Amino acid sequence: MFKVIKCGEQFSINGVDAPYFPMLVNIELEPDEASLYEVNSYLRSFATKRKGVEKAKRIAAALCRFFNYHYYVRVRRVAEEIVAYTIIDESIIKRYQEWLKLKSDLGEASSRNTEIKYIYHFYWHLEHKVGAISGVIGIPDGVRGLTYGLPVRKATARQKTDFLVPILEKEISKPAKPDTKYTDWEAAYIRASSKKCPLSARDALMIRVIIDTALRREELATLTTNLFDDPPPIDSKYAFVKLNRSKFDESKGQRQAPFPVELYRKIKQYKKTHRRKLKKEGVNDGKALFLSNRGSPLGLTSVNYVLNKYGLRPHDGRKLSLTELFIERIELGMSRDLAIAEVAEIAGHSAKSRGTTLEEYYLEASRILEARQLKAKSIREEDTKEMQIQKLEAKIEELQKKLRESTA
Structure with a gap:
């Protein structure tokens, strides 16, 4: 199975302090084969500043979770063989997405989407940054007949990203905090x-x-x-x-x-x-x-x-x-x-x-004014009723006085 191991407290990369920096290994392989070179190279690429070290830790956990699901939960039930982690397509990630909903502790759609994005960006790095794989992830081109196992959408220049992930869950907006008056x-x-x-x-x-x-x-x-x-x-x-x-x-x-x-x-x-x-x-x-x-x-x-x-x-x-x-x-x-x-x-x-x-x-503003007018109208009506009640009470008191005088 895949496992995250952590470097020592004094570990550094290219002069950047990276305490407990994560690395992924496959503990079912021999020690000299256990290290996942492409994965760990990708993780090291984030260690250019302190915040990158923290991001690498989150990505390592996400990739480890995915590899363990795909190759030691799903694949091994079908065939007793270890498939290279570069063999991937969208249907696999969609099944993993469903597994995250049902079996993982990631209760929010935003958290699950983050994990899916980490996986997509890892495979983009393998293909477009280091050339470790080819034809797996990219933007489909109907004119040239280009298709991919992990099709992505083109991002606009304003979005400042290489691509958009097409299979993310729709996030339900959280209710806003109560507005102040x-x-x-x-x-x-x-x-x-x-x-x-x-x-x-x-x-x-x-x-x-x-x-x-x-x-x-x-x-x-x-x-x-x-x-x-x-x-x-x-x-x-x-x-x-x-x-x-x-x-x-x-x-x-x-x-x-x-x-x-x-x-x-x-x-x-x-x-x-x-x-x-x-x-x-x-x-x-x-x-x-x-x-x-x-x-x-x-x-x-x-x-x-x-x-x-x-x-x-x-x-x-x-x-x-x-x-x-x-x-x-x-x-x-x-x-x-x-x-x-x-x-x-x-x-x-x-x-x-x-x-x-x-x-x-x-x-x-129109609703507020209408509410104010209704409130003012209600107050006027209450005042009118109060005056009517006072008049009736005065009349009753006068009648009672006359009754007492007539019976005296």
């Missing part, structure tokens, strides 16, 4: 503002920026102090700030985001006070508006971490902000198309997405 963001802002320290002031401002401007996480993280050097406008409700980065810059040019004047003033004040306390001498902050406690710019992961402390997610705030923008426009009597066009400009959405994503927010 506008009141959650307001409560978080009050909580952060109540603490008189630079980091809490930074957190409060980040929360306010997202909820007031609908900035994306990347746009928030790349804000710099020089964007807020100009004095705030006197005759406008908003100060328009040209962002350093936006999702659709390539097709639309730099996005100008509207900042409420009150928020713009808060940012200018923050620059002079709390940000100066976070800035560290000798640290290149790149003029980033939001800094860590070490004085370095906050990255995308750090933005998530900061907001997570308050039970918030960046994109939730953006969704809530855009929904509020739609509520304002619906209340003003603006048409659907005009409202979507205006909010698309504010949000930095592409023309392509205006009919889908923003329409969802528009419908959500």
Whole structure:
């Protein structure tokens, strides 16, 4: 059977520390034949950096599991012979896929798909990188009549991979975490503002920026102090700030985001006070508006971490902000198309997405307004009923008084 053995704690490959690096062997063969040269060569190819060593361990476990299934569970029941692991086709992997579902401890489709991808990439390496096999895996070509035991699909340049695996299971999306409400963001802002320290002031401002401007996480993280050097406008409700980065810059040019004047003033004040306390001498902050406690710019992961402390997610705030923008426009009597066009400009959405994503927010705003109106109507009806009850109680009391007087 196949087995993963591990090298020593001090093991290294090409100068890269690789403690307990995995190797595959076939323990049913003689010691001088037991090592699987092509497999172990493939594993060693990942040991160019520390993360690669960890990936090699996962791949070794996946390949070992597959070899043991195919050659010592399935093949040996048919014939008492050891078949070379290079003899493979899609039907074998499909049967293995079913076995993983029924017999393995991999309960998630994503985990099983990862193992299938490891197998495909191993055979691609054997054929296209080292030429150890030929005609086993590739992209079918009907014109030239090329077929393969492991047919794969061509990937686009944007996907940054050699090929696509065609037999992966469809993954069931996990339910999203509960969305936060506008009141959650307001409560978080009050909580952060109540603490008189630079980091809490930074957190409060980040929360306010997202909820007031609908900035994306990347746009928030790349804000710099020089964007807020100009004095705030006197005759406008908003100060328009040209962002350093936006999702659709390539097709639309730099996005100008509207900042409420009150928020713009808060940012200018923050620059002079709390940000100066976070800035560290000798640290290149790149003029980033939001800094860590070490004085370095906050990255995308750090933005998530900061907001997570308050039970918030960046994109939730953006969704809530855009929904509020739609509520304002619906209340003003603006048409659907005009409202979507205006909010698309504010949000930095592409023309392509205006009919889908923003329409969802528009419908959500309509539902919220309808719910508010129903609630207001219900309150008015309750108030009317309460008044009627009070009048009836007063009338009953008056009648009882008259009854007592007549019987006295």
